[in-house]
Structures are given as C-alpha cells and as structure tokens.
Amino acid sequence: MLKIGITGGIGSGKTTVCKVFETLGIPVFYADTVAKQIMVTDQILVAGVKSAFGAQSYAADGSLNNKHIAAIVFNNADELARLNALVHPAVFRAFDSWVKQVPATVPYVLKEAALLFESGSYKLCDQNILVQAPEAVKLQRVMERDGVTAEQVKARMDKQLPDEDKIKLADQLINNNEKDSLIVQVTRLHRLFLNSIE
Numbered sequence: 001m002l003k004i005g006i007t008g009g010i011g012s013g014k015t016t017v018c019k020v021f022e023t024l025g026i027p028v029f030y031a032d033t034v035a036k037q038i039m040v041t042d043q044i045l046v047a048g049v050k051s052a053f054g055a056q057s058y059a060a061d062g063s064l065n066n067k068h069i070a071a072i073v074f075n076n077a078d079e080l081a082r083l084n085a086l087v088h089p090a091v092f093r094a095f096d097s098w099v100k101q102v103p104a105t106v107p108y109v110l111k112e113a114a115l116l117f118e119s120g121s122y123k124l125c126d127q128n129i130l131v132q133a134p135e136a137v138k139l140q141r142v143m144e145r146d147g148v149t150a151e152q153v154k155a156r157m158d159k160q161l162p163d164e165d166k167i168k169l170a171d172q173l174i175n176n177n178e179k180d181s182l183i184v185q186v187t188r189l190h191r192l193f194l195n196s197i198e
C-alpha cells in the first residue's frame with residue numbers, strides 16, 4: 001500500500017481535495033484534525049500543553065482552547081516550535097497505528113497535513129502532493145470560512161514554508177484556482193497511483 005502525503009498552505013484547499021479522493025474510496029488521515037483530537041485525549045500531551053501554555057489551554061469541560069493557544073504560538077516562533085515538538089511526534093505515532101488498520105486491499109492512503117514538509121513527515125511517504133492556490137484566494141477563503149481577519153491568516157501563512165520551497169519537495173501539483181477542474185486533476189493522479197502499483 002502506497003502512502004501519499006498531501007499538503008498546501010492555509011486555505012489552499014487540501015481538505016477539499018481530500019474529500020474528492022474519498023469519493024474514489026481512498027482513506028485519508030487528517031493530521032491536523034488528529035492533532036487536535038489527541039491534544040484532548042492523550043493525557044501526557046494534555047499535561048505538556050498545560051505546562052507550556054497554561055491551564056487556560058483547556059476549558060472546564062476539557063475541550064481545547066484553540067484561540068488561547070493560537071494567540072500565543074502564531075505570535076512567537078519559539079512557542080510555536082515548543083507546541084510542534086509536543087504534538088508532532090504523537091501525530092506520527094497515530095498515523096502509524098492508523099495505517100495498520102487499513103485493509104490490505106486498499107491501493108493507497110493519503111496523509112493530509114498542513115506541515116508535511118516542515119515536519120519532515122513527507123520523507124516517510126512514497127509521493128507527496130502540493131495543493132496550490134493564489135495567495136489572495138487563500139486569504140479570502142480562510143477569512144470567509146473562519147470569520148478571521150487578514151492579519152490572523154497572514155500570521156499563520158508566515159509560519160509556513162513558502163510554495164516556491166514546497167514545489168521543490170513535491171512530486172505532484174494540484175492547482176486549486178478558479179479555472180482548473182479539481183475532479184479532472186484528482187482523477188489523473190488517482191490513475192497514476194493505481195498504475196504505479198500494477
């Protein structure tokens with residue numbers, strides 16, 4: 001079974017692209033979602049996050065206070081590195097366990113991660129896809145989706161590797177702009193991955 005990494009800057013549309021792969025029966029591991037789940041369920045991680053970012057990192061019902069943590073880490077590179085060092089190893093382990101339960105008949109799986117290249121996890125994948133979109137389109141999409149300001153989105157964009165660097169590490173590109181069809185591009189890659197294992 002092939003492991004295909006898929007990434008893209010904030011608002012590039014990587015989750016949207018993954019939903020198209022899911023309609024073709026391809027299982028997707030959503031690293032960002034899993035990261036947030038284990039930050040609530042893994043008690044060692046919970047203790048680490050509280051110790052690094054304060055007890056306010058969690059609400060009284062135990063849910064994650066995303067806004068509190070985001071306000072700290074996206075304004076301070078050292079704090080972000082501290083959070084990444086706590087969370088990323090646990091996400092790597094969760095992916096390994098997830099892959100083991102995928103039926104052997106499945107030809108390939110996708111690992112969707114915002115920080116695939118930055119975290120080094122792309123090295124453990126057989127191929128990596130970069131989803132691209134123009135900066136202005138990404139900014140507008142996230143502002144509309146999350147109800148946040150341009151400055152808040154830019155603070156995250158600044159913490160991610162620029163597309164010109166990601167392109168050098170990617171094996172496949174998907175253009176998620178207003179003119180290229182996602183379905184056509186996903187179908188082409190799906191055939192390519194199936195052919196590569198025949």
Ligand SMILES: CC(C)(COP(=O)(O)OP(=O)(O)OC[C@H]1O[C@@H](n2cnc3c(N)ncnc32)[C@H](O)[C@@H]1O)[C@@H](O)C(=O)NCCC(=O)NCCS
Pocket residue numbers: 009010011031032035036039065066067069070073080083084087091113114115156159160
């Ligand atoms: C800081 C947190 C609490 C903010 O939560 P929030 O609900 O606002 O954002 P969410 O997790 O949905 O992420 C939205 C987008 O923000 C960007 N982003 C998230 N974490 C990071 C990060 N560590 N570095 C750079 N960009 C990031 C990504 O583009 C991501 O797709 C959360 O993102 C988090 O716990 N991040 C650390 C874990 C992580 O690195 N996740 C991403 C890769 S596994």
Ligand SMILES: Nc1ncnc2c1ncn2[C@@H]1O[C@H](COP(=O)(O)OP(=O)(O)OP(=O)(O)O)[C@@H](O)[C@H]1O
Pocket residue numbers: 008009010011012013014015016017032114141142145176177182
């Ligand atoms: N081709 C498209 N046309 C119109 N809207 C789109 C398109 N692709 C994505 N969007 C919208 O843009 C927003 C961002 O897309 P999505 O959540 O898939 O991006 P993402 O790369 O996973 O973002 P993040 O890094 O924040 O997790 C969503 O509201 C989505 O519905």
